[in-house]
Amino acid sequence: MISSLRDQGQEGTMPRGRKRPEEAQEALMRPVTKRHRSNPYHQWSSHHASHHASHHASHHSSHHSGHHARRPAAFSEKLCLQWFREYTTADEPDLLGPEGMERFCEDIGVEPENVVMLVIAWRMDARSMGFFTAQEWLRGLSQLQADSVEKLRGRLDQLRAMLDQPDTFKSVYRFAFDFARERDQRCVEMEVGRAMLQLLLGRSWPIYSSFHRYLERCKYRVINKDQWNNILEFSRTIAPDMANYDENGAWPVLLDEFVEWYRQEHGLNAVPTDATMEPV
Numbered sequence: 001m002i003s004s005l006r007d008q009g010q011e012g013t014m015p016r017g018r019k020r021p022e023e024a025q026e027a028l029m030r031p032v033t034k035r036h037r038s039n040p041y042h043q044w045s046s047h048h049a050s051h052h053a054s055h056h057a058s059h060h061s062s063h064h065s066g067h068h069a070r071r072p073a074a075f076s077e078k079l080c081l082q083w084f085r086e087y088t089t090a091d092e093p094d095l096l097g098p099e100g101m102e103r104f105c106e107d108i109g110v111e112p113e114n115v116v117m118l119v120i121a122w123r124m125d126a127r128s129m130g131f132f133t134a135q136e137w138l139r140g141l142s143q144l145q146a147d148s149v150e151k152l153r154g155r156l157d158q159l160r161a162m163l164d165q166p167d168t169f170k171s172v173y174r175f176a177f178d179f180a181r182e183r184d185q186r187c188v189e190m191e192v193g194r195a196m197l198q199l200l201l202g203r204s205w206p207i208y209s210s211f212h213r214y215l216e217r218c219k220y221r222v223i224n225k226d227q228w229n230n231i232l233e234f235s236r237t238i239a240p241d242m243a244n245y246d247e248n249g250a251w252p253v254l255l256d257e258f259v260e261w262y263r264q265e266h267g268l269n270a271v272p273t274d275a276t277m278e279p280v
Helices: 040-048 050-070 075-084 100-109 113-122 135-144 149-153 154-160 166-180 192-201 208-217 225-237 255-264
Strands: none
Touching: 075 100, 075 135, 100 149, 100 225, 113 154, 113 192, 135 149, 154 166, 166 192, 166 225, 192 208, 192 225, 208 255, 225 255
């Protein structure tokens, strides 16, 4: 899904070695469309109080008509599933894979590595990077009331704005860990983790570029869930000069070593070079 996070770090869509998820059960449900029904009160008042009701009904009808004209068509699961099948194959009609993902991104005008694609995957509660099942597709797009390219394009600004809400961002951030890891692994590969962190924290964390360089040079080859969650907390609470960093706190060793390396790099104290770091 996120363009080649697994293969190239930050570009492309197809993760290597990804096993095909189990097929989702077909979800062809008839859309429920409610028709506007006339209000019996207005019929009664029009008959028994013609002058007053006529004036009121005319005003109400004009207001309601304008409102109704702006109202988009009701969400249709059938149309949504038909749209989904534009990106799948006859052999696997309930699984949207990497090639279909590229076409989907092109249609909605979003680069695969754009963070909004991660938000879409979060709304779907997608389980495998590079793939959407029919069930995930319907779950996410029904919440967004988007059953077409045009409707989803109209929701993109809303999806981006959701990341400005701290609690929502935290939820998306935590989702990203499970989304990026292999199903049979408890950790995220470091290369994929760096790319995902760049996507999530690259613009908002002032010292992220330094943290990225540290991750490129450190001894760790994977990121576990505790480290992942603490990286977000660290980025939100620790000052760029590390003045409020508590060395006796409950931070993971990965972050203790980052602070030591960062202080050395920026001359913040006389801490010797960390023996765990590889030569630059």
